[in-house]
Amino acid sequence: MESISHDWKWQIANRIATREQLEEYIELTEEERAVFDGELPLSFAVTPHYANLTRNSEALRKTVIPVGAENNVGTGELADPLGEEDHRATPHLIHTYPDKVLFLATTFCSTYCRYCTRSRMVGKPQLNLEGRVPSRPPSAMNQSEQSPALQKYADTFAYIEAHTEIRDVLISGGDPLTMTDSVLDELLSRVRNIPHIRMVRIGSKVPVVLPQRITDDLCSILRKHRVWLSLHFIHADELSPETQEACRKLSDHGIGMVSQTVLLKGINDTPEALKDLFYGLLEINVKPYYLLQCDPVQGSEHFRTTVDKGIELIQSLHGHICGLAVPQYVIDAPGGGGKVPILGKEQLTRTAEGVAFKNYLGKEYFYPDQIG
Ligand SMILES: *Cc1c(COP(=O)(O)O)cnc(C)c1O
Ligand code: SF4
Numbered sequence: 615m616e617s618i619s620h621d622w623k624w625q626i627a628n629r630i631a632t633r634e635q636l637e638e639y640i641e642l643t644e645e646e647r648a649v650f651d652g653e654l655p656l657s658f659a660v661t662p663h664y665a666n667l668t669r670n671s672e673a674l675r676k677t678v679i680p681v682g683a684e685n686n687v688g689t690g691e692l693a694d695p696l697g698e699e700d701h702r703a704t705p706h707l708i709h710t711y712p713d714k715v716l717f718l719a720t721t722f723c724s725t726y727c728r729y730c731t732r733s734r735m736v737g738k739p740q741l742n743l744e745g746r747v748p749s750r751p752p753s754a755m756n757q758s759e760q761s762p763a764l765q766k767y768a769d770t771f772a773y774i775e776a777h778t779e780i781r782d783v784l785i786s787g788g789d790p791l792t793m794t795d796s797v798l799d800e801l802l803s804r805v806r807n808i809p810h811i812r813m814v815r816i817g818s819k820v821p822v823v824l825p826q827r828i829t830d831d832l833c834s835i836l837r838k839h840r841v842w843l844s845l846h847f848i849h850a851d852e853l854s855p856e857t858q859e860a861c862r863k864l865s866d867h868g869i870g871m872v873s874q875t876v877l878l879k880g881i882n883d884t885p886e887a888l889k890d891l892f893y894g895l896l897e898i899n900v901k902p903y904y905l906l907q908c909d910p911v912q913g914s915e916h917f918r919t920t921v922d923k924g925i926e927l928i929q930s931l932h933g934h935i936c937g938l939a940v941p942q943y944v945i946d947a948p949g950g951g952g953k954v955p956i957l958g959k960e961q962l963t964r965t966a967e968g969v970a971f972k973n974y975l976g977k978e979y980f981y982p983d984q985i986g
């Protein structure tokens with residue numbers, strides 16, 4: 615089982631989605647086994663590739679194996695912490711900022727992170743604007759059969775075309791790189807054909823959890839449409855030989871890559887863990903972009919550090935290591951204020967329940983910080 619690789623479709627077809635399948639890869643504690651007896655509040659799946667990594671990494675294991683604490687709803691936690699539903703412009707589009715949009719192309723991921731800010735929707739059928747499930751739910755594997763494949767995005771393209779102030783389209787989900795080459799190629803062509811769009815990004819964890827997906831054909835498609843990748847790494851243990859090879863291949867094809875890292879308690883909340891990851895990313899041509907304060911999504915309390923801790927950590931990096939290795943520490947303002955860079959404690963107003971701070975428009979937002 616050590617050298618499992620096969621191709622990406624094998625990895626998806628053989629992904630681990632039950633306790634029994636998981637126990638073929640790792641030994642579970644009694645407590646972990648018991649969690650599966652109840653109904654899991656969040657979607658569960660792990661690729662064989664990532665499951666193998668968790669066998670030697672307590673840190674990675676915590677990010678994908680369900681625990682009882684995810685059933686608790688902490689103070690200030692919400693199903694939709696970023697207020698995305700209030701900014702949903704079409705069934706597949708979130709428009710929060712003036713000139714950029716978030717295009718939710720799929721709800722499918724090959725591996726589900728337990729701290730996912732979109733746990734309300736990932737692994738579930740995509741809802742329409744009225745909150746109803748469409749009669750034929752989309753999924754990553756059947757999109758290529760849909761004819762024409764882009765039909766369900768028609769409203770979304772029309773919206774982007776009509777809003778000529780939009781410059782930047784961030785295609786995310788779920789994980790868009792789980793879609794087939796032909797659907798991705800069509801989708802990217804369609805977006806690139808809109809004259810006012812200057813930047814196209816794809817948000818993905820695929821090079822980490824499903825590195826077999828990074829084929830020459832996929833790289834050619836991404837290159838053709840001049841796509842940037844916004845990747846999701848949380849720990850140096852994710853930098854497996856397969857992942858390093860995947861990122862080097864993307865880089866050799868001229869694909870620009872940045873990484874977003876969610877700050878997670880007991881997983882990457884030390885200066886050493888962050889330095890290790892960020893230098894490791896530079897070595898595979900990935901620029902650390904954001905260190906994100908963990909969003910107050912339901913069931914996330916066991917993952918969240920204090921904001922003070924985040925500030926201490928980012929201050930332990932600025933000036934101490936290569937400037938390119940230092941991301942921006944941001945709080946994604948709950949309710950939809952956008953990402954706010956946090957440089958020091960003087961930016962924050964403390965209350966008993968958390969911290970208040972201003973976004974780029976000078977509007978005040980609040981993050982429910984744990985005290986003590
Ligand atoms: C993060 C995000 C973006 C992209 O923001 P950048 O700071 O440009 O990376 C766009 N829209 C939404 C809703 C987002 O959450
Ligand atoms: S890869 Fe991203 S969208 Fe998918 S479960 Fe993880 S955090 Fe959520």
